[in-house]
Amino acid sequence: MITIWNNYRYLFFRRFTQIGLLILYFGANAWGWTILMGNLSSSVFLKIVPLSDPYAALQMLAAGAIMSVDILLGVFIVAMFYLLIGGRAFCSWVCPVNIVTDAAALLRRKLDIDLVSKKQPASRNMRYWVLVLSLVISFIMGITAFEFISPISMLHRGIIFGLGFGWAAMLIIFLFDLFVLKNGWCGHICPLGGFYSLVGKFSLIKVKHTAENCTACMRCKTVCPEHQVLYMIDKESLPVLSGECTNCARCIEVCDDDALSFSIRKLINNKKTGE
Amino acid sequence: MLNKMKNKIVSDRRKFILNMARGVGIATLGGFVWSAYIDEATASQLILRPPGAIKEEDFLKTCIKCGLCVEACPFDTLLLAKPGDNKPLGTPYFIPRDIPCYMCPDIPCVPICPTGALDESSVTTDGELDINVSEMGLAVIDDESCIAFWGIQCDACYRACPLLGEAITIEYKKNIRTGKHALMTPIVHSEICTGCGLCERACVTEKAAIFVLPKEVAMGRVGNYYIKGWDKKDHMRLENASEIKSTTEISKKSAIDSLNSGLEDLY
Numbered sequence: 254m255i256t257i258w259n260n261y262r263y264l265f266f267r268r269f270t271q272i273g274l275l276i277l278y279f280g281a282n283a284w285g286w287t288i289l290m291g292n293l294s295s296s297v298f299l300k301i302v303p304l305s306d307p308y309a310a311l312q313m314l315a316a317g318a319i320m321s322v323d324i325l326l327g328v329f330i331v332a333m334f335y336l337l338i339g340g341r342a343f344c345s346w347v348c349p350v351n352i353v354t355d356a357a358a359l360l361r362r363k364l365d366i367d368l369v370s371k372k373q374p375a376s377r378n379m380r381y382w383v384l385v386l387s388l389v390i391s392f393i394m395g396i397t398a399f400e401f402i403s404p405i406s407m408l409h410r411g412i413i414f415g416l417g418f419g420w421a422a423m424l425i426i427f428l429f430d431l432f433v434l435k436n437g438w439c440g441h442i443c444p445l446g447g448f449y450s451l452v453g454k455f456s457l458i459k460v461k462h463t464a465e466n467c468t469a470c471m472r473c474k475t476v477c478p479e480h481q482v483l484y485m486i487d488k489e490s491l492p493v494l495s496g497e498c499t500n501c502a503r504c505i506e507v508c509d510d511d512a513l514s515f516s517i518r519k520l521i522n523n524k525k526t527g528e
Numbered sequence: 529m530l531n532k533m534k535n536k537i538v539s540d541r542r543k544f545i546l547n548m549a550r551g552v553g554i555a556t557l558g559g560f561v562w563s564a565y566i567d568e569a570t571a572s573q574l575i576l577r578p579p580g581a582i583k584e585e586d587f588l589k590t591c592i593k594c595g596l597c598v599e600a601c602p603f604d605t606l607l608l609a610k611p612g613d614n615k616p617l618g619t620p621y622f623i624p625r626d627i628p629c630y631m632c633p634d635i636p637c638v639p640i641c642p643t644g645a646l647d648e649s650s651v652t653t654d655g656e657l658d659i660n661v662s663e664m665g666l667a668v669i670d671d672e673s674c675i676a677f678w679g680i681q682c683d684a685c686y687r688a689c690p691l692l693g694e695a696i697t698i699e700y701k702k703n704i705r706t707g708k709h710a711l712m713t714p715i716v717h718s719e720i721c722t723g724c725g726l727c728e729r730a731c732v733t734e735k736a737a738i739f740v741l742p743k744e745v746a747m748g749r750v751g752n753y754y755i756k757g758w759d760k761k762d763h764m765r766l767e768n769a770s771e772i773k774s775t776t777e778i779s780k781k782s783a784i785d786s787l788n789s790g791l792e793d794l795y
Contacts, residue, residue, distance in 0.1 A: 282599050294618075295594035295642050303642055309592055313643070316589035323642040324592065382551060386559050394563055396589050401566050401617050406593065410608060410618055414595055417610030 263502035270346050278413045293347070293409045294400070295327060303327035308448040309400055315391035316398075332452060340453030344439060344446050345478075345501030349409050353423050354439045357430035358478060367435060375434055377481065377497070380447030387444050399444055436478045439499075446499075454496030460504060461516035464490040473504035473513060492518060572614060573745055575621045576723065578606055579629065579662035580638040580646040584744070591645040593618030597637035603630050606637060624725020624740050631659045631690050631724050660691060665723025665740040666747065667696070667716045674737035676713045679703045685714050685738045688730035695721040714738065718747065 278296070280286035290297045295305040305327030314320065335343060345351055361367060390398035400406060404422040411419035430437045439446055462485055469487040474480045482495040483504060505513045570588055578597050581587050597620050598606040605627045609615035620637075622629060635657050638646045651662045667685075671677040689696045696714050703709040716738070725740045756762040781789070 282595065285599075290599055291594040291596045291642075295592045295596070297596065297640075297642075305592065305642065313589060313592070318586070318590040319644065321642060321644040327642065382555055383558075386555055386562070390559060390563050390566070391589075394566055395585070396566055396570060397592075398562065398566060400593060401569055402562065406618055407611055410593065410595065411610060414598060414608040415610050418612035419610060422611065 260506050263506050267346050267501060268352070271349055271352060274347060275349060275409065275412050278409070282413050292406075292413050294406060295324065302330065304331050306445075307332040307452070308445050309397060311448075312387060312391040312397040312399060315388045316395050317392075318397075335449060335452050336456060338457055340456035340458060340500045341446070341449040341496060341498060342453070342458075342500045343449050344443075345499040348405060348445075349412065350405050350423075350426065350443075351439065353408075353427050354430050354436065354478075357427045358436060361431055361435060362475065366432070373435060375437075375441050377441055377479075379441050380444055380450070383442055384444040384447040403445070404438075405443070405445060440478055450496040452496070453500075454494075457517050458500060459516060459518045460493040460498060460500065460502070461514055462486060462489075462491055462493065463512050463514070464488060466510045466512035468510050468512075470510070472507045472509075476503040476507050478503075486512075492516060494518075570616045572616070573742065575615055575619075576624065576665050576725070576740060576742060578620050578622070578637045578646055579631075579635055579659060579664055579722070580641075580648060580651040581664070582645060582647050582650070584742070587645050588616055588619070590643050591619050592643050594642065595620070596640045596642065597646060600636040600640045602632065602636065603627055605629050622725070624728040625736055628725035628729045629664060629722075630726070631662075631722065633657070633659060635659050635662075660722065662722045663743055665725070666718050666721050666743045667723065667725075667727050667738050667740050668746050669714060669716060669738045671713070671737075673733055673735075674714070675733065677711065679705060679709060679711055681712060682732060683712065683714070684730045684732050685727035688726045690724060690726055691720055691722070696727060718743075 274289065277286065277289040278292055281288070281290040287300050288298070290300070291304075293306060294309050295303070298304055303323045303326050305324050307328045310320065310324055310328045313324075335341070339346075387399040390396075404419075404426055407419040407422050408416075411417065426438045430439075434441060462483075464485070464487060467487045471486070474483050474486060477483055478501065479495075479497045479499060482493050482498040485491040485493075500515075502515065505515065573584075575584075577584070577587060578601075582590065593608070595608045595618075598608050605622045606620045607613075607622060609617055609619050609621060611617065615621055635651055638648055638651055638657070641648075648657070651657060651659060653661055674682075676682045683698060686692070686696045686698055694717065696716055698712050699715050701711040701713065703711050723740045723743070728736045728739045731738050752765075755765055
């Protein structure tokens, strides 16, 4: 029992925050709760604090919208949180699509699909292309380009306000991740993930590897949705500094040898290691 | 040996250029499909927005799709477009025949908007919120299916209107068919009507004979060519007018000649 807890404790907390946030949002619309109103695009916490999606605001800026004070303040709060503290934690601790893609990744491992299709036919840098493309289209068309097709918004908005055909988008992502490309949506295409990869690069909370404890079982690399960030496993004791790490902590909890843990990045050390 | 190395360098460069070209190719393909979809998805014109909504074109780029206006609406009038509604995804709208806008005096949906897509100043008079100046749309009457135009007495829309006697008035006319009765027909006044849709909701016909359309759709536009000579304010526009000689086919002849020509020069 204790090992099960140890192996899934962060996963439990992540599902708790993901689903808990959705319940708070849902309650705001359905029963008039005022703890967290709105949705992940923009919300109001306790009727006072504005919170806004910085990527959506960036598209608005590119589209030529006039930015209100509320949005700028909300963007500032959210961006500062991920920039200074959370890193790319949005993806694994908040985003509801993460539950869908994690399920696809789990099934993919269980069905041994990874063994058959080892070579990934696409680059993980694609998301940065999509990110740039979304801003270019926003600029040219004068419209927030990604917000009109975002499956993330479709899902969380759908859960709060009614899903419509949003389930189809989820099915597409699930099947795509399962059969076409491992970690296809979250790890290759999603521009919001790409955006937070850039924003979260310098955050304080980082996963740290202790090579002396490592037995090279590679379980961490199997479960990691961005396994390229764990390049140092069994080689060097380094913090995971890549912004693409979602701080999901799956690597920490599956490690039975105490070789991975959360740490607060030391800014001075960091300069010495050069990264 | 040297030759081989040289070959390798060239092939690396080729690889890089090819990779970049591939990226550009995919981005162009994706970009055009993406733009085309958005162009289609935002083309739908027949959408009624919440009170205070700014011009549709600006609304689409400014609305962050948070749904706070929808949550603020006490009558569940406002809906958030979901996939399958065939409306720009995530933007608020309402269907008056289902639930019209009940025109709350405190307009809870507008001040809560974080982006200004719902503009408070457009529904404010003398520093106070005033729902009566909002322009969500304009009620339009199909006089063929409106039973009041048949001679049947019905003033459901007139009675339902929250701006009773202002936005909709009743006109008395002689009923020529019977010769001894009156027609009492509704008229909508565009400068007063807010487009709340209470009339559409109240209309007794199977499909409403009075219905709200976005103002942009429901109204024509005169342009600058015509001036109301009897209206002093409108007449002022003439003061800044400059003389422009038009040189169309018709204007080559004098006006009288053109009118007497059997209009063949129009075709």
